[in-house]
Amino acid sequence: MKHQFDVIIVGAGLAGLRAAIELGEDTSVAVLSKVFATRSHSGAAQGGIGAALGNEEEDNWEWHMFDTVKGSDYLGDQDAIEILARDAPRTIYELEHLGVPFNRTPEGKIAQRAFGGHTRNFGEALVKRACFAADRTGRVILDTLWEKCLQGGIRFFDEFQLMSLIVSEGQCHGVIVYELASGKLHTLHSKAVLLATGGYGKVYKTTSNAFASTGDGLAIAFRAGAPLEDMEFVQFHPTGIYKLGILISEAARGEGGVLRNNEGKRFMELYAPVIKDLAPRDMVSRCILEEVRAGRGIDGKDYVHLDLTHLGEEVLNTKLAEITGFARTYSGVEPITEPIPVQPTCHYMMGGIAADADGKVITDSEGTPFPGLYAAGECACVSVHGANRLGCNSLLDTLVFGRRAGKEMRRYIHTVGFSPLPANPEKEAAAKIATLMESNGNETGGPIREELQEVMMDKVSVFRNRSGLTEALEKVRELKGRYQKIAIQDKGNCFNRDLLDAIELDYMLDLAEVITLGALAREESRGAHSREDFPDRDDQKWLVHTMFRYSKEEGPQVFFKPVTITRFQPKERKY
């Protein structure tokens, strides 16, 4: 079936919905998502969204910008970070005017709380910058934006899987999608396509991410010629529930929670004397694993305790209600009286499809655009997070850059007409499905996915070294070989999860390879990328973005892009 829209948005999380709202009622726009829109993973964001409103204490955007630059270990592009920090207060007021139910101060303003790495006066002390709605901030923003889209009559294609981009002569004019309910392919012809497909934490065994976070948009854009940027930077959030990886928000520490080792000692005091437990995530995750390595994990195991017992029942049951529930349900722990067992969990991907601050996908180190193709949110790398994202900056990123991408696409679609579709645009996607469905190979997806997630967790997570990364690369490539022989056992056309799992696995294998290649290439330690064999940051050689370009014959090809530095020169990163 064929459809035509000015703009196609792939992904119904915050970036996609914000862009849809910006395009508004006067543009024909369709949002498609492989899960129903409100199931998008933005809804799992808990703790807050950062903006220097100064509602609780003095704050200004330049401090926010500095914290983000320092948090990124100086790899973030400062022109983009300036846009992010300056636009943050307007973004929050806009959300509030749309109806987002933020918590309030006694005088009725938007309440704010402390979050990791957010400080006053360039690192002097913590500042309350996170705006929040209890610990379901992402969820209420997602609901509000989705409902705004309903009001505006935005067309949704829910439960449609992206199969490929329609690209001819270096220009994108639509997508091919697979309808889960019918097994049919659809051609969506457009002038512009925005990829807002989120992260790919499912590449790792322990993750806070949803099953749907498999990076489809990135892998498809990559194969269509869009480079991937800074893929080696993978954020491990320090406080995932032990063994499960379910997130316990940084807001727990923002409200005063502390981490303790097996001696009951608040160990972050040693590693980050000024901001302690609210040091950035990359540091806290490393510190937890250092404690474990030194034999100070709880019961000699690889976890520590998050102690919230001194916060009181009122704070836990109101401001931290969701995570208190998670601890009760999944660890069987009562957080009012007992500490929660936690360990680092794969949480966020700093890397992504190389894009500029207007959402335009770029194809080289000079910023040459890929006409008709846009990216925003976690699947994009603008880059505002550099080597490590600060808490509260991801929701902000989706909204600031989702809006900007919407504005830019609205400008762009008036400058171009609909290009004619290539002959038989569904051919490639149909062939891919047929190959999988008709294969009589002897592999199934399950074991390949498990082995992939395990090797990435073991060798390409918080601490890395050359021999481990080399092993991981060999393993990923072996798995890619085995993938060629997988067979689909479900031959049906209706909600065929077997087929969808196989399609997603293909994307995950590609992304795992690029993450590992990036980690091998970058011979330094910066932000979330920590090489045991190269423990120091090396600004002489590595203050650059790593870029990979797809090549069918030779595998991913590396090149580099300079980092934009405006206000803040790189300095040693201490907290």
Add this chain to the structure above:
Amino acid sequence: MKCTFIVYRFDPAVGKEPRYQEYMVEAEPTDKILDCLNKIRWEQDPTLSYRYSCAHGICGSDALMINGRIELACQKLVRDFKTANNFVIEPLPLFKVIKDLVVDMNPFFEKHRTVRPYLISDEDPPEKEWLQDPENQKFFEPALACILCGSCTAACPINRSNDKYLGPAALLRGFRYVADSRDTATGSRLAQLDNEDGAWGCKSMWWCTDVCPKSIPLTKSIAQIKRLIKEEEKRKTAGS
């Protein structure tokens, strides 16, 4: 330990009648029911269909009937059940089954749409935020925990006899906007809910509140709408 899972199966391409299929699953007491379904699908029977995504009770995809009670498959662990490791898994009641455990949620979302689930204000927004009494925010805060999983509506006995009844989830969203001090359409919202297909359809049977996986006081919230309708009437009578 070994668990028996008896799972509802239906494939419109294969046959008109649903059937039940039995699987043996090796599970830990701490495994979620969703983990067990995944084990069935990944290790035994890839043809089983069900929805899921976040796997920790926030996306709202996997509300199912587990041992005769509506639950989120990702929020219930094997150890939570005292049924000798026997499990019966069925789709949400009330909704039309598309395949196996996947149901058609469209009618549910259509009703959601009719309550105008967005802020309506005839005032121009200020330069910064609208001020809001924290007590007002707290008043409707419990309604914000809704994840649109459909459990309440599937459980509601009124919904089973009156398919025009908005149902607890849509009424909850209605309450959320009626109660929000920033919204100025309170009068027309209350008027819309002032009938048997709206708030008065609720006979306070509490099934919705009982099954809500987020422990939202749904019946109380609907009762708040009724109270506000009465107050609005009194106010109008006093004014005329």
